[in-house]
Amino acid sequence: MLSQEENERLSQVGPGTQMGSFFRNYWIPACLSEELPERDGAPVRLRLLGEDLIAFRDTTGDIGVIGQNCPHRGASMFFGRNEESGLRCVYHGWKFDTSGQCVDMPNEPPESNFRSKVKALAYPTRERGGIIWVYMGSRVTPPVMPALEWSLLPPEQVSLSMLVQECNWAQAVEGGIDSSHVGFLHGKLGRTFAQIPAGTGRYYSQKDNAPRFEVMDTEYGFVIGARRNAEEDSYYWRISQFLYPFYSMIPPFGTAGNLSGHAWVPMDDHTVMMWEIEWNPSRAITEEERAREYANKGTEGPEGMLPPSTGPGGRWHPRLNASNDYMLDYELQKTSWFSGVPSTQIQDIAIQESMGKIFDRTKEHLGTSDTAIIHFRRRWLAAAAALEDSDTVPPGVDVPDTFSVRSASMVLPKTESWTAQGRRVWHARPDVAVASI
Numbered sequence: 001m002l003s004q005e006e007n008e009r010l011s012q013v014g015p016g017t018q019m020g021s022f023f024r025n026y027w028i029p030a031c032l033s034e035e036l037p038e039r040d041g042a043p044v045r046l047r048l049l050g051e052d053l054i055a056f057r058d059t060t061g062d063i064g065v066i067g068q069n070c071p072h073r074g075a076s077m078f079f080g081r082n083e084e085s086g087l088r089c090v091y092h093g094w095k096f097d098t099s100g101q102c103v104d105m106p107n108e109p110p111e112s113n114f115r116s117k118v119k120a121l122a123y124p125t126r127e128r129g130g131i132i133w134v135y136m137g138s139r140v141t142p143p144v145m146p147a148l149e150w151s152l153l154p155p156e157q158v159s160l161s162m163l164v165q166e167c168n169w170a171q172a173v174e175g176g177i178d179s180s181h182v183g184f185l186h187g188k189l190g191r192t193f194a195q196i197p198a199g200t201g202r203y204y205s206q207k208d209n210a211p212r213f214e215v216m217d218t219e220y221g222f223v224i225g226a227r228r229n230a231e232e233d234s235y236y237w238r239i240s241q242f243l244y245p246f247y248s249m250i251p252p253f254g255t256a257g258n259l260s261g262h263a264w265v266p267m268d269d270h271t272v273m274m275w276e277i278e279w280n281p282s283r284a285i286t287e288e289e290r291a292r293e294y295a296n297k298g299t300e301g302p303e304g305m306l307p308p309s310t311g312p313g314g315r316w317h318p319r320l321n322a323s324n325d326y327m328l329d330y331e332l333q334k335t336s337w338f339s340g341v342p343s344t345q346i347q348d349i350a351i352q353e354s355m356g357k358i359f360d361r362t363k364e365h366l367g368t369s370d371t372a373i374i375h376f377r378r379r380w381l382a383a384a385a386a387l388e389d390s391d392t393v394p395p396g397v398d399v400p401d402t403f404s405v406r407s408a409s410m411v412l413p414k415t416e417s418w419t420a421q422g423r424r425v426w427h428a429r430p431d432v433a434v435a436s437i
């Protein structure tokens, strides 16, 4: 439970808010590089932390991210002409380069130097791992980017896609770090325990539906250990990572060695871009694995995506959404899916959106299974307050190498510590094998 005031502080991300300032200290993944495929190609609308922005790739291949409204009289730069190293507003021809500097003002007298005094809002950008990243903070030299493993691998070893979710970012994060919903919300009926091979992670997950949670703070966020009974003398541990400011890493199942996680990037207080990230440190992601991503299901079938629009995140709106009750089917609820919503990814979105855009957290009743959620709120609120009160640099910002970690799943003798054993395998290094059962 949070107070009304805490709930607002946690949820609001716009300029000048406490959490908004906190987020602006980190590099933010804004869109895929492939959404701006060509030099001098069509600009793209972005909405990040409550700000409307326009991204474009200029003649030299550099990426500009500038305020949507032209500094002259506010026309949308989405209509701009992307030409000769800058984006030119089509209203009166003012042109801006990727740094936001006005470089041409053709409707003013040639002797005027007014243009040198006009600058559009512009943010530093980088391209890494097939992603365009934006730094919206106040440092003149942005911090070093976090060494997230998936952002440093060759593109064939990573799958990236997104879904726009119509609720507050923190509500979505809380769904992502809440392991205790998995057996319920994502449960399938009629799959008996006996059908799952004994001794596997899925077997132990099913066998013990009430895991115990432990949380350990790290420089880059925190690690969650979910403990289930395995055999007489052992526990099955699922070890998740949660990294500042909004990244999760989900423990793997089985031996494929694929890791996965999410980034929950706030578009505004009521909308979040949920990134789905899958990677394999030692081999390419197969076509079959890519096809499993919801956003790769095409725009034709009952599942899959709505036809793309030019709005912010316009490529990433799922066909199953609130307007059709996510195709909730009560017959299905009796016969196959516990939830009745016929898609695992959409089950999460459906239920998180069903709470309202920002749930009134003064009305909650939190139990022991909510340990990670309570921890997340406490740490994020404290870090955002410390930034405002005493200018304390938010955690992780200046230790980018510590982000080089993985999730893991393992069976350990009851006498062994999950943090000691986990630490041996959660470093994202080529010589460390993925720990997965």
Ligand code: FES
Binding pocket: 070, 071, 072, 073, 074, 075, 089, 090, 091, 092, 093, 094
């Ligand atoms: S509004 Fe953009 S040039 Fe006038």
Ligand SMILES: [Fe+2]
Binding pocket: 175, 181, 182, 185, 186, 348
């Ligand atoms: Fe889920």
